[in-house]
Amino acid sequence: MVYRYTVSITPPAEPPQTRDSVYSEFVLDLPPAWQPQAPEEDNTVAFHQPTADAALVVSVDFIASGADDLQALGEQVIAQRLAALAHATPGDWQTLQQQRRPHRSGAGLELSFAAELPGRQVALYLGYATPRKLLHFLMIxxxxxxxxxxxxxxxVPHFKPRLP
Known part of the structure; x- marks a missing residue:
């Protein structure tokens, strides 16, 4: 009987290194290219990725809302976040896409939008609205x-919200 086998002399690829950040409302395991920044507000974490010249802000707002109000709340959250973009960086922001849909867990709504300040910035937002909180993930x-x-x-796959 002859046994055949192969041996690789190439070391296995190391999994990419990430920096785990565990918060009460989410887990964020970003690659080291995302550098932490001092947040401007409570319940907020911020990161900068210099190579891509991108910023990431994750924040939580705690609320008391009935489940019946989530659709209206979702509309209001998206409108407020778009208005905040225009306030922070004045200009003619154009909304490219926006969506509100039930989260697959049934624990709330998943919100998203894409907006652009032509020639200057693109903003991509993912949010969650539940009866007890609003969770925001915004990339500029x-x-x-x-x-x-x-x-x-x-x-986004490095962001794991804790719902509800």
Whole structure:
């Protein structure tokens, strides 16, 4: 009987390093390229990715709302977040997409939008509205839509909200 086998002399690829940040309302395990920044508000964490010239802000607002109010609350949250963008960076922000839908767990609503300040910035938002909190994940990127979307899609899986 002859046994055949192969041996690799190439060391196995190391899994990418991440920096775990565990908070009461979410877990965030970002790659080291995302550098922590001093937050401007309570219940907020902020990061900067210098290579992509992108900023990430995750925040939580605690509320007391009935489950019946979530659809209206979702509309209001998106409108307020878009208004905050225009206030923080004045200009003609254009909303490219917005959506409100039930979260797959049934624990609340999932909110999202994409907005652009043409030639200057792209903003991508993912949020959750539950009867006890609003959880916000906002990324601000350079004006390249495709690069912004690729970075957002690569970063969102590192964000694990705790619902409700």
């Amino acid at each position: 990127c350079s004006p390249d839509r495709a690069a912004a979307l690729a970075l957002f899609n690569a970063t």
